[in-house]
Amino acid sequence: MLMLAGALTAAGGGRAGAPSAPSPSRPVAEAVLVETPPKLDGRLDDPCWRNAPAITNFTQVLPVEGAPPSEATSVRVVFTRDQLYLGVRCFDSEPERILVKTLARDSMFRSDDEFKVTFDTFERRRDGYYFAVNPGGARRDALFGRFSSFNEQWDTVWNARARVDERGWVAEIAIPFKSLSFDPRQDAWGMNLERIIRRKQETVRWTGISRAKRVTALEDFGELRGLRDLRQGLGLQVKPYGRGTHRNDPRKDDAEFDFKGGFDVTYRITPTLTALATVYPDFAEADVDRRIVNLSRFPVFFPEKRDFFLQDSSLFSFGGLPASASPYFSRRIGLGVDGRPVDIYGGARLTGRAGGTSMALLDVQQADHAGIESKNLGVARISQQVFEESSVGGILTYGDPRSNGDAWLGGLDFNYQNSRLPGDRVLAGNAYVMRSDADRVGDSDWAFGMDVDYPNEPLDVHLLFRHWGGRFAPTLGFVPRVGIREYIGSARYVWRPNTALLRSISLGVRPFYTTDLDNRLVAEDDDVPVLTFTTPAGDGLKLEYTFYRDVLDEPFAIQPGIIIPPDNYGYGQFKPAIYSSQTRPVSAGLGARWGDFYTGTRLGLNSTFDWRPSRYFTLLAGYEYGDVDLEEGAFQFHVASLRLNLAFSPDLSWNTLVQYDTLSDNVGLNSRIRWTWRPGNDVFLVANQGWRYDDDHFRRLGGDLTLKVGATLRF
Numbered sequence: 001m002l003m004l005a006g007a008l009t010a011a012g013g014g015r016a017g018a019p020s021a022p023s024p025s026r027p028v029a030e031a032v033l034v035e036t037p038p039k040l041d042g043r044l045d046d047p048c049w050r051n052a053p054a055i056t057n058f059t060q061v062l063p064v065e066g067a068p069p070s071e072a073t074s075v076r077v078v079f080t081r082d083q084l085y086l087g088v089r090c091f092d093s094e095p096e097r098i099l100v101k102t103l104a105r106d107s108m109f110r111s112d113d114e115f116k117v118t119f120d121t122f123e124r125r126r127d128g129y130y131f132a133v134n135p136g137g138a139r140r141d142a143l144f145g146r147f148s149s150f151n152e153q154w155d156t157v158w159n160a161r162a163r164v165d166e167r168g169w170v171a172e173i174a175i176p177f178k179s180l181s182f183d184p185r186q187d188a189w190g191m192n193l194e195r196i197i198r199r200k201q202e203t204v205r206w207t208g209i210s211r212a213k214r215v216t217a218l219e220d221f222g223e224l225r226g227l228r229d230l231r232q233g234l235g236l237q238v239k240p241y242g243r244g245t246h247r248n249d250p251r252k253d254d255a256e257f258d259f260k261g262g263f264d265v266t267y268r269i270t271p272t273l274t275a276l277a278t279v280y281p282d283f284a285e286a287d288v289d290r291r292i293v294n295l296s297r298f299p300v301f302f303p304e305k306r307d308f309f310l311q312d313s314s315l316f317s318f319g320g321l322p323a324s325a326s327p328y329f330s331r332r333i334g335l336g337v338d339g340r341p342v343d344i345y346g347g348a349r350l351t352g353r354a355g356g357t358s359m360a361l362l363d364v365q366q367a368d369h370a371g372i373e374s375k376n377l378g379v380a381r382i383s384q385q386v387f388e389e390s391s392v393g394g395i396l397t398y399g400d401p402r403s404n405g406d407a408w409l410g411g412l413d414f415n416y417q418n419s420r421l422p423g424d425r426v427l428a429g430n431a432y433v434m435r436s437d438a439d440r441v442g443d444s445d446w447a448f449g450m451d452v453d454y455p456n457e458p459l460d461v462h463l464l465f466r467h468w469g470g471r472f473a474p475t476l477g478f479v480p481r482v483g484i485r486e487y488i489g490s491a492r493y494v495w496r497p498n499t500a501l502l503r504s505i506s507l508g509v510r511p512f513y514t515t516d517l518d519n520r521l522v523a524e525d526d527d528v529p530v531l532t533f534t535t536p537a538g539d540g541l542k543l544e545y546t547f548y549r550d551v552l553d554e555p556f557a558i559q560p561g562i563i564i565p566p567d568n569y570g571y572g573q574f575k576p577a578i579y580s581s582q583t584r585p586v587s588a589g590l591g592a593r594w595g596d597f598y599t600g601t602r603l604g605l606n607s608t609f610d611w612r613p614s615r616y617f618t619l620l621a622g623y624e625y626g627d628v629d630l631e632e633g634a635f636q637f638h639v640a641s642l643r644l645n646l647a648f649s650p651d652l653s654w655n656t657l658v659q660y661d662t663l664s665d666n667v668g669l670n671s672r673i674r675w676t677w678r679p680g681n682d683v684f685l686v687a688n689q690g691w692r693y694d695d696d697h698f699r700r701l702g703g704d705l706t707l708k709v710g711a712t713l714r715f
Contacts, residue, residue: 092168103647120190121182153310190221235268273352315360319432405439445469524549538581571596600630680712
């Protein structure tokens with residue numbers, strides 16, 4: 001995986017080399033410099049741990065905020081000049097009940113006990129690094145920021161070992177300083193620690209004891225002191241790869257072999273600014289998309305899954321907008337209009353900060369395809385810290401990857417946060433304006449909006465407004481519908497009775513109105529209300545009613561041969577759901593929807609089944625059924641998926657996904673083996689195969705088999 005040492009965009013605040021003095025309520029921990037590092041075996045019997053002070057002052061966040069933990073936790077931090085080490089002892093009075101259901105890298109750990117550590121290496125309270133480990137030694141890492149999304153697809157070079165013993169479980173974590181961006185003149189980092197005792201659904205935390213916040217709430221971080229004489233090396237990393245693919249198509253009686261090689265070069269220009277150059281990046285190991293039946297008139301959003309673009313995706317976030325309505329969506333690059341991959345010859349990226357200014361610049365050269373010439377595509381995102389927790393910035397995109405014309409987009413945004421309201425409450429907001437000009441639409445137009453967010457407990461309120469001009473064209477972004485205004489509100493109130501049968505009750509509403517630019521109502525999507533119950537074990541019941549409106553000015557082909565005529569359609573649907581806790585070896589979920597739908601009715605069922613008999617084996621099945629009965633015609637559909645994950649160790653896994661839907665009558669298989677023989681060095685073996693169900697039997701379609709080897713060289 002590509003490591004971005006400078007993938008943080010914190011800005012402003014403080015003087016280099018002089019960490020800010022902690023407030024009286026801010027906890028402080030000491031890191032101890034050692035000559036001999038610990039052996040990573042999950043035992044904590046190395047001499048270096050004996051003289052390191054233990055962090056033991058954890059407090060319960062869930063289920064009872066501010067209560068003492070039911071089990072003790074102890075964390076020690078030591079370091080050499082090259083690596084940071086954490087020794088974690090999670091005491092447990094019932095070690096036989098500790099949950100560890102996966103060994104796979106980057107798992108969500110929803111069914112496992114878990115320990116998390118987060119760092120703000122610049123002490124600027126802008127963004128940070130996230131690391132997590134479970135009792136089996138499985139690892140998960142991510143980037144996060146105050147005004148950016150949680151980038152869980154980010155991967156860097158680090159290691160961990162864990163084991164369960166008679167006193168609970170132990171984890172030893174080793175993070176090379178070359179894997180992090182920091183200012184070596186500072187001897188203190190921001191830090192927070194969190195443990196989850198999954199069978200009790202209990203969360204304990206070192207600091208930031210608020211149910212409404214996460215362990216990534218930068219304003220609540222404590223301080224890790226004593227980090228001195230750290231060695232970052234030359235800041236140069238080279239990551240070459242080689243990939244061989246065999247493709248076959250039995251329909252054409254044709255087969256071919258293709259070899260491709262390339263490399264990434266990363267250089268840390270300063271401790272806070274990193275440059276990357278890539279030549280022929282490859283995405284053969286990327287996960288496949290989940291099959292979705294689209295019953296709307298607008299395109300479906302599929303998330304980015306290619307590591308090269310995921311590494312810095314949060315740095316380009318703008319105006320508080322999600323990726324599904326954003327001026328920059330990296331999936332527009334390297335994918336053709338038919339969804340097939342398009343080669344990228346090369347590219348460059350610059351990320352980091354200079355003083356109070358953060359920057360993220362990307363430029364790539366996309367190959368020609370389907371009659372579209374080779375295109376140069378660029379994105380620039382700049383932001384400046386203002387006040388203590390806010391920022392102003394701008395974004396510029398250039399190029400149109402799906403036409404031979406030119407295009408550009410420019411925008412300005414303001415992002416506000418105040419985490420010092422009485423009672424540790426938070427108030428946040430965003431405002432932005434954008435203008436685009438694209439040859440494909442022949443004109444320029446505007447988009448603008450704002451939102452105000454009060455994300456607290458027990459009351460959470462969010463108000464949002466967006467305007468999308470009729471000729472607004474974010475050619476490197478994703479906006480499903482233009483020529484409209486959106487008015488969205490949401491409010492949720494949470495009760496936490498914490499009884500033997502009931503953990504929480506939440507009641508929410510979400511009105512969502514869409515008008516055209518003449519203020520005529522053209523769509524509604526109102527959840528009124530949503531009522532959710534959860535149990536202490538993590539089971540849940542959700543009751544929801546949604547009212548929809550869709551004003552069709554033109555006929556709409558919902559399926560071939562079924563045309564819905566223009567009209568003003570308003571209809572409601574009930575959507576109950578029930579699910580069991582993933583802490584059990586077997587968990588399941590069942591959801592339904594029924595009600596009116598355009599000129600008729602719609603019935604839908606969806607179900608999930610997860611089986612986790614051990615940490616080495618996971619089976620996940622999904623099924624969706626739909627029955628649409630309209631005056632213009634009726635149709636049914638089925639979508640089924642089966643995923644088998646085998647994790648032989650935290651460094652060797654084999655994941656297979658099979659999907660089928662009755663609308664295409666196609667079966668697709670994606671099977672991927674990943675072996676990390678040393679952190680940062682991977683082998684992937686990936687197989688893809690398709691079949692079509694025709695004349696009561698499955699006919700084999702095209703497939704491919706890919707072997708990819710990548711290494712990481714650091715200097």
